[in-house]
Amino acid sequence: MGVAEDVTGDTTGDFDWESLKAEAVAAMEHAYAPYSQYRVGAAARVDDGRTVTGCNVENAAYGVALCAECGLVSQLHLTGGGRLTHFVCVDGAGEIIMPCGRCRQLLWENGGPSLVCWTVSGLKTMKEVLPDAFGPDDLA
Numbered sequence: 301m302g303v304a305e306d307v308t309g310d311t312t313g314d315f316d317w318e319s320l321k322a323e324a325v326a327a328m329e330h331a332y333a334p335y336s337q338y339r340v341g342a343a344a345r346v347d348d349g350r351t352v353t354g355c356n357v358e359n360a361a362y363g364v365a366l367c368a369e370c371g372l373v374s375q376l377h378l379t380g381g382g383r384l385t386h387f388v389c390v391d392g393a394g395e396i397i398m399p400c401g402r403c404r405q406l407l408w409e410n411g412g413p414s415l416v417c418w419t420v421s422g423l424k425t426m427k428e429v430l431p432d433a434f435g436p437d438d439l440a
């Protein structure tokens with residue numbers, strides 16, 4: 301079975317999602333978004349129990365803005381690697397938002413199909429958030 305079929309993410313709600321969301325909100329407070337004024341914070345739990353976070357960081361060259369998920373993934377690797385198991389991102393008002401298309405690809409790479417996301421329509425696995433994803437298996 302390829303990794304794309306191995307989906308066992310915990311979508312039962314047996315997880316402290318409010319705490320993870322609070323970490324995303326705290327990260328959002330550090331956002332640097334002077335151009336869009338749209339602040340984003342992201343937080344994820346790692347399979348060893350760590351929590352990693354990120355905020356968006358914009359640039360005068362608009363196209364090179366870093367999404368909050370970019371910082372989160374960098375922190376994941378900087379602090380020891382591992383796999384993301386739970387993820388949430390929020391806007392400047394602390395409301396749940398969806399990760400953009402590019403960042404869904406980042407989440408797929410670092411969490412795979414079983415990563416559970418708190419989305420605008422409830423808890424969903426990455427398999428649902430990014431169906432038929434291109435990923436590491438395609439390069440095997």
Ligand code: THU
Nearest residue numbers: 336338340356367368399400403
């Ligand atoms: N943004 C993120 O940080 N993550 C996403 O998944 C969606 C978009 C940021 C990028 C930019 O700084 C701002 O939101 C507006 O697009």
